[in-house]
Amino acid sequence: GQNIDQPTEMTATEGAIVQINCTYQTSGFNGLFWYQQHAGEAPTFLSYNVLDGLEEKGRFSSFLSRSKGYSYLLLKELQMKDSASYLCAVREDVRGSYIPTFGRGTSLIVHP
Amino acid sequence: KAGVTQTPRYLIKTRGQQVTLSCSPISGHRSVSWYQQTPGQGLQFLFEYFSETQRNKGNFPGRFSGRQFSNSRSEMNVSTLELGDSALYLCASSPDRQETQYFGPGTRLLVL
Numbered sequence: 001g002q003n004i005d006q007p008t009e010m011t012a013t014e015g016a017i018v019q020i021n022c023t024y025q026t027s028g029f030n031g032l033f034w035y036q037q038h039a040g041e042a043p044t045f046l047s048y049n050v051l052d053g054l055e056e057k058g059r060f061s062s063f064l065s066r067s068k069g070y071s072y073l074l075l076k077e078l079q080m081k082d083s084a085s086y087l088c089a090v091r092e093d094v095r096g097s098y099i100p101t102f103g104r105g106t107s108l109i110v111h112p
Numbered sequence: 113k114a115g116v117t118q119t120p121r122y123l124i125k126t127r128g129q130q131v132t133l134s135c136s137p138i139s140g141h142r143s144v145s146w147y148q149q150t151p152g153q154g155l156q157f158l159f160e161y162f163s164e165t166q167r168n169k170g171n172f173p174g175r176f177s178g179r180q181f182s183n184s185r186s187e188m189n190v191s192t193l194e195l196g197d198s199a200l201y202l203c204a205s206s207p208d209r210q211e212t213q214y215f216g217p218g219t220r221l222l223v224l
Contacts, residue, residue, distance in 0.1 A: 041217075042215035042217055042218055044215070045213055045214065097168045097169060098160075098167075098168050099168060099169075099170055099171075100157050101157070102156070104154045105154065105155075
């Protein structure tokens with residue numbers, strides 16, 4: 001099993017930058033995912049990291065440090081529509097099976 | 113290209129009954145994963161099917177089962193329903209591996 005921690009809630013201002021952290025403990029790391037989920041909707045894939053470093057995709061970037069069990073999602077030029085829950089998920093190799101485990105999500109509130 | 117579709121969207125059952133949920137992946141996608149989302153436990157992985165075979169399985173009891181057909185459509189079955197099975201059931205498809213998953217809108221199941 002594994003433990004995934006991310007802040008419950010964050011607030012930020014439109015146009016600003018926000019960093020959502022995720023820490024995890026696992027013995028069979030096999031990739032880390034970030035998803036965005038608006039209230040009442042299904043999650044949307046944002047990023048996937050399996051190697052250390054920064055992956056940039058438009059306004060969103062995701063960073064991974066496997067040795068520290070740490071990742072962050074960076075959102076730039078925040079827009080009101082970025083108000084959503086952001087889920088960190090770690091995929092673990094359990095005896096050859098790939099099992100993703102999700103954090104409880106970080107509710108991001110973007111205000112004008 | 114049409115997205116992932118799930119039927120039915122809403123379902124009400126009583127304890128002890130069984131239920132079958134359906135998921136049609138994006139055309140050309142061969143992997144279908146199922147998830148359960150509840151306010152208490154968050155998003156949890158049930159299982160993944162690829163080319164009609166269960167490839168990965170989460171930590172759910174045997175009452176939860178699934179299958180995948182030759183056209184990649186998948187069904188999930190829950191037998192002997194319990195109140196705690198009330199949840200949003202999401203399926204997600206991906207072309208091959210789980211790295212980029214596209215979620216369907218979900219089936220909201222209420223067990224009375």
